Amino acid sequence: MPFHVVIGRGATATATARILAGAGDRVRMVSRGGGGPDHPLIERTALDATDTDALSRAAEGAATLFNAAMPAYHTWPETVPPLFGSILTAAERSGAGYVMLGNLYGYGPVDGPLTEDAPLTATGPKGRVRAEMWLRAKEAHDAGRVRATEVRAGQFLGAGAYSLFSLVVQPKVLAGQLALVPAALDVPHGYSAIGDTARALVAVSRDDRAWGRPWHAPAINVPLREVATRLAELAGAPAPRLETMTDRELTLLGLGDPFWNELFETYHMSHRPFTVDSSRLETTFGVTASPLDTVLKEILA
Numbered sequence: 113m114p115f116h117v118v119i120g121r122g123a124t125a126t127a128t129a130r131i132l133a134g135a136g137d138r139v140r141m142v143s144r145g146g147g148g149p150d151h152p153l154i155e156r157t158a159l160d161a162t163d164t165d166a167l168s169r170a171a172e173g174a175a176t177l178f179n180a181a182m183p184a185y186h187t188w189p190e191t192v193p194p195l196f197g198s199i200l201t202a203a204e205r206s207g208a209g210y211v212m213l214g215n216l217y218g219y220g221p222v223d224g225p226l227t228e229d230a231p232l233t234a235t236g237p238k239g240r241v242r243a244e245m246w247l248r249a250k251e252a253h254d255a256g257r258v259r260a261t262e263v264r265a266g267q268f269l270g271a272g273a274y275s276l277f278s279l280v281v282q283p284k285v286l287a288g289q290l291a292l293v294p295a296a297l298d299v300p301h302g303y304s305a306i307g308d309t310a311r312a313l314v315a316v317s318r319d320d321r322a323w324g325r326p327w328h329a330p331a332i333n334v335p336l337r338e339v340a341t342r343l344a345e346l347a348g349a350p351a352p353r354l355e356t357m358t359d360r361e362l363t364l365l366g367l368g369d370p371f372w373n374e375l376f377e378t379y380h381m382s383h384r385p386f387t388v389d390s391s392r393l394e395t396t397f398g399v400t401a402s403p404l405d406t407v408l409k410e411i412l413a
Contacts, residue, residue: 120180123272127310171206218243221380236377270306295382302388330401331388
């Protein structure tokens with residue numbers, strides 16, 4: 113029976129573990145709190161993934177090590193390198209395939225649909241660190257120390273998603289209240305459904321064609337207003353009231369919570385068209401984007 117380690121306990125980590133267990137594979141979910149779904153094939157382990165020796169022991173015998181871990185948003189430049197470095201080392205020691213859950217921050221601003229061939233030219237601290245983590249894994253892969261790949265997701269949608277939409281828009285729309293959003297409302301944006309991203313992670317882990325390169329998770333390219341409107345319609349809620357937050361409002365929010373200050377780095381992703389071409393993954397592995405309504409119904413369920 114194959115055995116896998118999933119690091120993290122967020123929605124995508126949980127969905128990935130469920131898919132693996134549903135196929136009859138054993139899964140060890142690793143997080144500081146030891147959380148995870150209740151399933152006979154899923155073992156929940158409390159462990160700090162920066163403890164490289166302990167993580168290496170937990171990964172012994174694993175076919176795949178999925179890195180779906182993510183520290184607090186505003187701490188990425190300081191906390192991501194030691195965490196991801198520890199996970200990469202554990203993958204090398206165990207001989208497990210290393211599958212990273214990535215995002216689109218490393219590219220920087222682009223014109224037109226974003227493909228995996230775009231250079232990693234981000235200048236902001238979060239974008240630079242995400243790019244560097246992939247380049248380190250790619251270097252280890254090229255040196256023959258590990259088999260590595262990365263699935264890069266856009267803004268998450270779906271049950272349990274942690275994103276600007278789920279935090280700022282979704283609850284206000286469902287409550288019939290005004291949502292102030294740090295984003296343009298009517299330009300297309302690349303969203304990734306939790307379930308689609310998890311299916312992509314599992315698919316690349318099982319195919320030798322995946323190793324040594326990044327892949328884009330299946331993308332739903334729609335404006336924010338369209339997502340909010342369909343959510344309201346499906347929920348029977350009033351038509352959404354949305355307004356783009358001003359820079360001053362965002363700055364004032366940042367005085368009380370450093371999360372908000374971090375959003376200035378990604379203005380190119382939120383205030384101008386930012387669409388994602390995921391055709392390479394869809395064609396290669398047959399994992400396609402779910403219809404928007406299907407994803408939104410999962411939220412309401």
